[in-house]
Amino acid sequence: MSEHSITTIPSTPRPTRSAWFGCLVAVVLLVCQSAPLQAADEYRSVAVADPYLELHTGPGRGYPIFHVVDRGETVQVIKQRTEWYLVRAANGKEGWVDRAQMEKTLQPDGEQVSFARATIEDFTNAKWETGVLAGDFGGANIVSLYGGYSLNPNIAIELWASQILGNFSNGWMGSVNIVHETWPEWRVSPFFTLGAGVIHTEPKSTIIQGPDRTDQVGHVGAGFRIYATRRFLLRAEYKSYVVFTSRDENEEVEEWKVGFAFFF
Amino acid sequence: MESRFRILFLIAALVGLSGCAATKNLFGFGDESAPPPTAEPPGQVIEPEVARREVKEPAIDREDFEIGAYVGIMSIEDFGSNVAYGARIAYHITEGFFLEGTVGQSEGGLTSFEVLSGGARIISDSERKLTYYNLNLGYNILPGEVFLGEGHAYNTNLYLIAGLGSTRFAGDDRFTVNFGAGYRFLLTDSVALHIDFRDHLFDIDLLGEEKTAHNLEGHLGVTVFF
DSSP states (O other): OOOOOOEEEOOSOOGGGGGGGGGGGGHHHHHHOOSOSSOGGGSEEEEOOSSEEEEESSSSTTOOEEEEEETTOEEEEEEEETTEEEEEETTSOEEEEEHHHHTTOBOTTSOBEEEOOOOHHHHHHOSEEEEEEEEEETTEEEEEEEEEEESSSSEEEEEEEEEEEOSSEEEEEEEEEEEEESOTTSSEEEEEEEEEEEEEEEEOTTSOOOOOEEEEEEEEEEEEEEEEETTEEEEEEEEEEEEEOSSSSOEEEEEEEEEEEEEO | OHHHHHHHHHHHHHHHHHHHHHHHOTTOOSOSSOOOOOSSOOOOSOOOOSOOOOOOOOOOEEOOEEEEEEEEEEEETTTEEEEEEEEEEEEESSSSEEEEEEEEEEEOOOOHHHHHHSSOOSSOSGGGEEEEEEEEEEEEEEEEEEEETTTEEEEEEEEEEEEEEEEEETTEEEEEEEEEEEEEEESSSSEEEEEEEEEEEEEEOTTSSOEEEEEEEEEEEEEEEO
């Protein structure tokens, strides 16, 4: 008895995605264009192994089933959106099938199809991560964007850019962080961080004019990365900053932030 | 009496014989001598002569991102209404939730005070330009379909969004909270029309005292899934 070998379809985006950026102009063309962009033989074909495959009218809960494809027939998989697949039956009908049913289809050579999805292992081992956090920076509001690269499951390097919006002054901050995760395989994974950067502050226009300042900052912090779903994680952290001012005393600022991120 | 003896003898005989049978294997049941274990495992009977077919299947196109542009009207509190336009990008996490980033701009007009007083200006013309960015979490609360005549059905979504960002207006960056609702009308599986209504809230102290300004925006947009 030979085992079924499972072929995995990568769920990573195709590299051509960035090319879409300039395609806004083509929107009108797309609307008018009724013919499919790709030739029919470029789509993946799978055979229905369950008694039938249910085609829904839309990619989501509640959309009714309008067509079924019987066992043994093949369908073409045109695209995927979240957990739904747009398939085309032999008679030309197109509809959306959920992941649970798609996983029970077979490839042309009779092997089972596995539709890859990000798991908690990817959460632990992913190389790249990017996200957005917001919170409180010493009484001011802060919005931050970051990108990180993991050297190994435990240690990552992150670049941060933040906008600080306060009652008396605004500013921005950029920093480089080293992040250490002690238990990266945990679903709620604690981490510690250390970093340095620059902070630029300018007083608000309605306040008495003061000079803009650019200072160096150093910080330590700790927080949690929490695996949510697919390639998505929640992140909450605390950082304690020391601003090395040109005055006699250094300034200390506490920061609390929450947000979300993707890994890939 | 006789039958009782007979039964007794029978039981005795049975027990005796079965004992002998167990020790001496009198009846020849079971293995007389167990065969030695074979050293070699049974060989493969059928040699497959069919080469495995190498099937290179094309990857499935994922369409979780949505990008587009919009144009509409934004009412800036105290500064009148003006045309607003911007761009949006969204990532659909699940069939329900999506993340959205928007950047947009509009322009403030004259306040009532400036109109009535004639020449007085509270802020310069360059400071009347309003630009914003926002990062939002959205939820498709009412997915559905609409029908145009008998032959056409279109998927739609009523969604709610809420998020935060920054607005640059009257010379300062202002922390902004925005929330609203929108309607996504999918012309095809990849192209959608949007109608959106949003409220941008930020604090402003331009007219003496600090207050939270409500800046309502309504716009029409087009997006493409990719």
